[in-house]
Amino acid sequence: MSTDVSDNTAEQRYDITVDGAPAGFAEYEPGEGVVMFTHTEIDPAFKGQGVGGALARGALDDVRARGLRVVPLCPFIKGWIEKHPDYQDLVAR
Template structure:
């Protein structure tokens, strides 16, 4: 299933709406070169369908494209990056 993700920079979040249900990955930018993924919410009706993973991948792709260092205050994002070593190079040192 392809999950359409929208980036809402004015709200500092990535969102997905599937079957009328919403999911979001919220972030802040504590400095011009750092993005902090602070919170992930996936509506219960969408859980287990890869929506959280799609949000994570989109957010991390954005960070890489923009040359941002990544901070993972969100437990879901921290665990996602831990499980996917290809994103470890983006982590803030």
């Protein structure tokens, strides 16, 4: 299974594809030095296959690379960060 996460700035969301097929997205709102994640959806056909985690990791890695912080308003992104201590430094305090 090959996944690709990309920042769809026109729709303010990170999209994920699995083997080229759309599989989900994480919506965000940009702010001053932060990215506020508001909602995440994974296509039911891909649930339970680690696609949500791949989406979270890809989006958060991009935020880190851009030198920004995260405001995890979305319960999925918030929960994923809580389970992965190496991403907790991204959370704006």
